[in-house]
Amino acid sequence: MIHLSKTLAVAAACLTGLVVAHPGEKVDSHIVKREIDAREAIAAAAKRSLGACESSVLARELNTRSVARRSRTVNQLRDKRGINTSPQKWRRDLAALEVWEAIDHNETGILDYSSATPESTIFSANTSCILAPTVTDGPYYVWGEVVRQNVKEASYSDGVDVFLEVQYIDINTCGPVQGALVDIWQANATGVYSGISESGNYAADGWDSTYLRGIQQTDDDGVVEFETIFPGHYDGRATHTHLLTHLNATILSNQTLEIGTGSVTHIGQLFWNEVLRSAVEDTYPYNTNTQSITSNADDMWSVVQADSAYDPFPEYIYLGGDLDDGLFAWIQIGINATADYTDNSYYSIAAYIEADGGHENTDSSSEGGGSPGGAPNK
Ligand SMILES: *[C@@H]1O[C@H](CO)[C@@H](O)[C@H](O)[C@H]1NC(C)=O
Ligand SMILES: *[C@@H]1O[C@H](CO)[C@@H](O)[C@H](O)[C@H]1NC(C)=O
Ligand SMILES: *[C@@H]1O[C@H](CO)[C@@H](O)[C@H](O)[C@H]1NC(C)=O
Ligand SMILES: *[C@@H]1O[C@H](CO)[C@@H](O)[C@H](O)[C@H]1NC(C)=O
Ligand SMILES: *[C@@H]1O[C@H](CO)[C@@H](O)[C@H](O)[C@H]1NC(C)=O
Ligand SMILES: *[C@@H]1O[C@H](CO)[C@@H](O)[C@H](O)[C@H]1NC(C)=O
16 A cells, blocks of 8 residues: 555656746745755655555555445445445546646546456555655644534535545554544635635635634544545645644644644645546536636646655545535545644644634744745645
């Protein structure tokens, strides 16, 4: 399951091109370059320590359980939703993705699995493993969301259902990261985040809204599951889902995390396959989104995120015959459980949501990288 030999052809030329592609976004090419260099150094170290995991019994046993669990989850979801049509078991074709990541928009590379395909072929996470040593959390991270599996709310959450399973593996031990508290946040189908109030991306109910945000705690196999929707796109960024992992944070009786507790062990963004994105965005209400689309190839952070050691695209299958039935998606992420990014420039808190509502973090400009007002990151 921990497979490291994949290489994405991310040419320097493509990075340069992307930096100049969006002059309005205030991307400092020197900063991007420095971040990439730093990431490569960290990735190389982590890759070495992960090499040992490939043959680890622990990792193999974990993978066997993961395949069974994903298969079970899909069957349960299908039963619960009364889906009888045969699922379209689609899996990304890695070779096609690599071609595509190198800025070839070839959309032919989706494998169509017959129902005879073994579970292990469909539900392994071989290509989705390992190490995103942190990309910015952007200007929209809100502290104080509640622990809940279903992050959809009655308003502003319509879209294609996504049951997202994320499994965290500790790169130091090859074992699952247990008890981690994982924050998820993403834009809704028309590309707007809750909990923020900024021109250009203004959430209805402003700071007080919480749709498509929530927290789950990893189980013994390092797994969290969220019920969410496929994120919509918004100006300047490729379609993505944010994830942030805390260790040793305290859960209060109102199911929020106590401010200032725990470490930040991982900050990442999942990106979504382009063929899938366009299929989703042909449906209502995605097709009412008037913001401009940014492809993965043009997104500054997807290229930073997808290096030779990390594939930021979740695997996915259709639960039923079409997108109305929803998707099950999964990814494994290798993290360094002893690291703490609390003081990293990529970590910034846009707002705190409390009993009396949400409040802008007036201090967030001091956090560097992902802060609103000046930083390019979204
Ligand atoms: C697109 O992908 C298909 C299948 O992967 C391949 O046969 C075809 O040659 C590709 N076309 C281009 C222009 O890369
Ligand atoms: C993982 O990838 C390797 C190399 O591509 C392959 O040999 C192996 O069978 C794959 N394992 C699974 C579970 O898909
Ligand atoms: C997304 O949220 C914004 C405001 O927060 C709202 O105006 C819009 O209707 C929502 N989109 C959908 C599809 O619910
Ligand atoms: C933090 O959490 C990890 C993983 O759950 C655990 O192994 C470690 O002992 C905890 N550290 C402290 C200081 O509580
Ligand atoms: C994990 O993080 C710790 C603390 O920052 C660091 O000392 C260690 O080298 C890291 N391990 C790897 C494999 O990167
Ligand atoms: C949860 O409880 C804490 C501690 O009492 C409080 O500070 C926070 O505002 C509460 N959050 C919500 C959303 O009620």
